[in-house]
Amino acid sequence: xxxxxxxxxxxxxxxxxxxxxxxxxxxxxxxxxxxxxxxxxxxxxxxxxxxxxxxxxxxxxxxxxxxxxxxxxxxxxxxxxxxxxxxxxxxxxxxxxxxxxxxxxxxxxxxxxxxxxxxxxxxxxxxxxxxxxxxxxxxxxxxxxxxxxxxxxxxxxxxxxxxxxxxxxxxxxxxxxxxxxxxxxxxxxxxxxxxxxxxxxxxxxxxxxxxxxxxxxxxxxxxxxxxxxxxxxxxxxxxxxxxxxxxxxxxxxxxxxxxxxxxxxxxxxxxxxxxxxxxxxxxxxxx
Amino acid sequence: xxxxxxxxxxxxxxxxxxxxxxxxxxxxxxxxxxxxxxxxxxxxxxxxxxxxxxxxxxxxxxxxxxxxxxxxxxxxxxxxxxxxxxxxxxxxxxxxxxxxxxxxxxxxxxxxxxxxxxxxxxxxxxxxxxxxxxxxxxxxxxxxxxxxxxxxxxxxxxxxxxxxxxxxxxxxxxxxxxxxxxxxxxxxxxxxx
Numbered sequence: 001x002x003x004x005x006x007x008x009x010x011x012x013x014x015x016x017x018x019x020x021x022x023x024x025x026x027x028x029x030x031x032x033x034x035x036x037x038x039x040x041x042x043x044x045x046x047x048x049x050x051x052x053x054x055x056x057x058x059x060x061x062x063x064x065x066x067x068x069x070x071x072x073x074x075x076x077x078x079x080x081x082x083x084x085x086x087x088x089x090x091x092x093x094x095x096x097x098x099x100x101x102x103x104x105x106x107x108x109x110x111x112x113x114x115x116x117x118x119x120x121x122x123x124x125x126x127x128x129x130x131x132x133x134x135x136x137x138x139x140x141x142x143x144x145x146x147x148x149x150x151x152x153x154x155x156x157x158x159x160x161x162x163x164x165x166x167x168x169x170x171x172x173x174x175x176x177x178x179x180x181x182x183x184x185x186x187x188x189x190x191x192x193x194x195x196x197x198x199x200x201x202x203x204x205x206x207x208x209x210x211x212x213x214x215x216x217x218x219x220x221x222x223x224x225x226x227x228x229x230x231x232x233x234x235x236x237x238x239x240x241x242x243x244x245x246x247x248x249x250x251x252x253x254x255x256x257x258x259x260x261x262x263x264x265x266x267x268x269x270x271x272x273x274x275x276x277x278x279x280x281x282x283x284x285x286x287x
Numbered sequence: 288x289x290x291x292x293x294x295x296x297x298x299x300x301x302x303x304x305x306x307x308x309x310x311x312x313x314x315x316x317x318x319x320x321x322x323x324x325x326x327x328x329x330x331x332x333x334x335x336x337x338x339x340x341x342x343x344x345x346x347x348x349x350x351x352x353x354x355x356x357x358x359x360x361x362x363x364x365x366x367x368x369x370x371x372x373x374x375x376x377x378x379x380x381x382x383x384x385x386x387x388x389x390x391x392x393x394x395x396x397x398x399x400x401x402x403x404x405x406x407x408x409x410x411x412x413x414x415x416x417x418x419x420x421x422x423x424x425x426x427x428x429x430x431x432x433x434x435x436x437x438x439x440x441x442x443x444x445x446x447x448x449x450x451x452x453x454x455x456x457x458x459x460x461x462x463x464x465x466x467x468x469x470x471x472x473x474x475x476x477x478x479x480x
Contacts, residue, residue: 111438183415
């Protein structure tokens with residue numbers, strides 16, 4: 001398949017807006033098997049919706065989200081050129097109704113119309129040793145973006161100190177406050193330490209690590225405990241009450257300044273729309 | 288509970304008052320897709336044209352994706368947006384425009400719950416993110432208003448639907464499934480703290 005990078009990114013947008021990765025579908029199906037009552041009804045609709053969107057190649061959700069790109073590129077390639085392709089592709093994907101026009105001027109409140117604005121899409125670049133470009137795209141829904149929280153520990157209100165139990169209290173507080181607002185069952189990303197901006201970016205990046213088992217046994221156990229406790233709250237799919245409030249949870253621990261201790265919690269709606277593109281000498285490979 | 292209740296606009300207060308939280312509903316007739324900016328606009332200045340049009344119909348918190356085919360819009364994707372953002376305006380909309388159903392996701396607050404009771408209306412939950420499925424229930428777009436001012440996702444859409452699948456999550460008797468789930472989850476949290 002020979003095409004230019006802009007076209008390849010439009011295709012990446014299309015795949016990401018209309019289909020979910022297999023690992024996400026598997027998690028949703030598992031939750032559906034466990035469900036009954038209203039939760040079952042909600043998850044039946046979710047599964048049917050995934051099938052329709054895939055078959056008709058239409059967006060899974062009318063909120064096609066905030067596009068977040070993580071681009072890995074070899075030193076021989078220009079970052080500016082890739083950025084140009086991404087912006088062009090965003091305009092084209094909006095024109096083709098693969099994306100809804102989701103960029104609004106926050107001073108005038110005018111919809112910019114073409115899906116492109118200051119920091120939308122959001123793009124992060126990283127040079128790497130490999131000889132090809134890899135582009136990870138996350139389409140992050142606005143509803144689930146709104147329920148994300150940043151805590152600074154200690155937090156007297158939650159009686160949360162600077163330890164694992166303090167982190168745990170933040171996660172449970174965020175889940176309680178989120179209820180059904182961010183289209184649960186959610187995927188939860190928890191990043192600790194760092195500076196305020198570092199934890200926020202890493203939390204987004206962590207959505208691409210959800211399928212990997214944490215290599216550190218203690219961290220993996222902590223993640224399992226958090227996931228189980230969120231689900232024990234009984235909020236359930238769409239907040240209608242049920243067994244599965246979260247489909248998955250991952251943590252990442254960054255270094256921190258002695259005075260700071262941030263806990264960043266990012267939620268993704270069940271439609272965890274993420275796919276990637278590998279671009280090597282004009283050939284596109286999607287995953 | 289598992290039986291589906293069929294409703295059609297214009298909605299009658301009597302049938303609305305019979306609905307209970309947890310009921311499944313399929314709604315046919317006219318929906319008005321409206322979100323943040325339309326709610327603010329129509330609540331701050333009551334508009335007689337839409338008082339007439341929206342009476343006994345339903346308001347749907349939705350910013351769709353639509354494409355133009357032969358000068359007519361076709362809805363491609365039409366799932367619910369988070370209703371809480373409309374809380375400030377919903378009471379006024381219910382009272383002034385006499386809509387009988389508010390549709391969205393995530394539920395709404397105490398003020399809306401009271402207004403539903405006072406006006407004999409309900410809040411119906413559409414399953415969030417199921418936009419492709421819900422778009423199939425759209426029969427036609429009758430009108431689009433304020434398109435130029437607010438852009439397509441934030442415009443006011445008058446849309447005909449058939450068998451739109453919904454769950455009653457706030458009824459006209461002061462009961463809210465969202466409040467119930469919140470209370471239960473807080474109780475569970477206290478148990479593991």
